[in-house]
Amino acid sequence: EFPEGDEGFHTYSELTTLLENAAADHPDITQLSDVGSSHEGRTIPLMKISADAAQDSDEPEVLFTCNQHAREHLTTEMCLRIVERFTDGYGTDQTVTDFVDSREIYVIPTVNPDGSEHDIEGGQYQGWRKNRQGQGTDLNRNWGYKWGCCDGSSGDPASDTYRGESGFSAPETAAVRDFVNSRVVGGEQQLEGHIDFHTYGELVLWPFGHTTDDVTEDMTEQQAQRFQDVGRELADSNGYTPQQSSDLYVTDGDVNGWMWGEHRILSFTFEMYPADGFGLDGFYPDDEDIAPETERNDQAVDILLREAGA
Ligand SMILES: NS(=O)(=O)N[C@@H](Cc1ccccc1)C(=O)O
Numbered sequence: 001e002f003p004e005g006d007e008g009f010h011t012y013s014e015l016t017t018l019l020e021n022a023a024a025d026h027p028d029i030t031q032l033s034d035v036g037s038s039h040e041g042r043t044i045p046l047m048k049i050s051a052d053a054a055q056d057s058d059e060p061e062v063l064f065t066c067n068q069h070a071r072e073h074l075t076t077e078m079c080l081r082i083v084e085r086f087t088d089g090y091g092t093d094q095t096v097t098d099f100v101d102s103r104e105i106y107v108i109p110t111v112n113p114d115g116s117e118h119d120i121e122g123g124q125y126q127g128w129r130k131n132r133q134g135q136g137t138d139l140n141r142n143w144g145y146k147w148g149c150c151d152g153s154s155g156d157p158a159s160d161t162y163r164g165e166s167g168f169s170a171p172e173t174a175a176v177r178d179f180v181n182s183r184v185v186g187g188e189q190q191l192e193g194h195i196d197f198h199t200y201g202e203l204v205l206w207p208f209g210h211t212t213d214d215v216t217e218d219m220t221e222q223q224a225q226r227f228q229d230v231g232r233e234l235a236d237s238n239g240y241t242p243q244q245s246s247d248l249y250v251t252d253g254d255v256n257g258w259m260w261g262e263h264r265i266l267s268f269t270f271e272m273y274p275a276d277g278f279g280l281d282g283f284y285p286d287d288e289d290i291a292p293e294t295e296r297n298d299q300a301v302d303i304l305l306r307e308a309g310a
């Protein structure tokens with residue numbers, strides 16, 4: 001359970017109930033399923049939001065993933081905000097209605113349910129980041145593009161950036177990989193945009209993380225320019241700072257590298273509130289901060305949905 005005073009955050013069972021209720025209340029525009037199970041056997045839920053959700057329409061698809069890192073609970077609330085806004089707002093909010101009618105929106109509110117539940121064990125924050133496999137794998141170093149290539153992760157199982165034994169050695173990254181791979185239809189990847197939500201630092205990040213080069217064998221100058229242009233527009237909308245992720249620090253095996261490197265999906269990381277300098281406390285904002293700090297990204301979500309159709 002969350003500590004006293006932080007009841008506004010959703011536990012795994014509470015988020016599961018919220019998703020089930022949203023699907024029951026909006027049967028025509030939602031399809032609740034899952035992408036597989038975690039190391040400890042928890043289902044990793046997948047919520048699809050789209051008009052005629054039960055059909056695979058020929059519309060641009062977008063994915064939002066949250067809570068790769070266990071202690072970053074505000075990101076779970078960010079994904080639940082997206083679910084609630086695009087279900088409750090359908091038929092009343094014009095922008096929401098237009099996107100639900102013209103896109104297929106996929107939301108995974110927790111990629112790391114085991115780690116997230118461990119982090120709040122006994123109603124005390126554990127400061128936990130990784131999954132619960134052995135001493136834990138950092139899911140955001142376990143993706144199979146340039147895995148372990150560039151000193152952007154650790155080979156020490158005790159490290160908080162332990163990359164795992166191999167790319168996709170964690171069942172959680174493998175499950176999301178399998179879902180994204182399944183969206184290649186007729187040789188075409190249907191997903192065009194992705195945001196992976198993290199805390200904290202108030203940043204908009206884009207690939208690549210494994211090199212400080214803007215242009216590589218998998219990123220042309222024009223493609224790098226598009227990441228910069230869209231990244232800056234996203235950051236203008238929420239007041240975050242835009243930058244290539246390697247300008248922050250070098251990482252390898254991160255999700256954005258794989259989404260773009262493997263599938264050419266326009267993939268960003270958002271580091272949410274707070275900005276900086278709070279140490280471990282920065283991962284544990286008050287639940288009074290949930291509404292303002294998730295709504296702060298509504299416009300950015302709309303920008304990504306627009307870009308997916310561009
Ligand atoms: N949320 S965080 O504090 O772990 N920061 C993220 C930042 C990050 C995210 C995506 C690519 C490169 C770097 C991390 O995975 O290190």
Ligand SMILES: [Zn+2]
Binds near residue numbers: 068069072198199
């Ligand atoms: Zn993170």
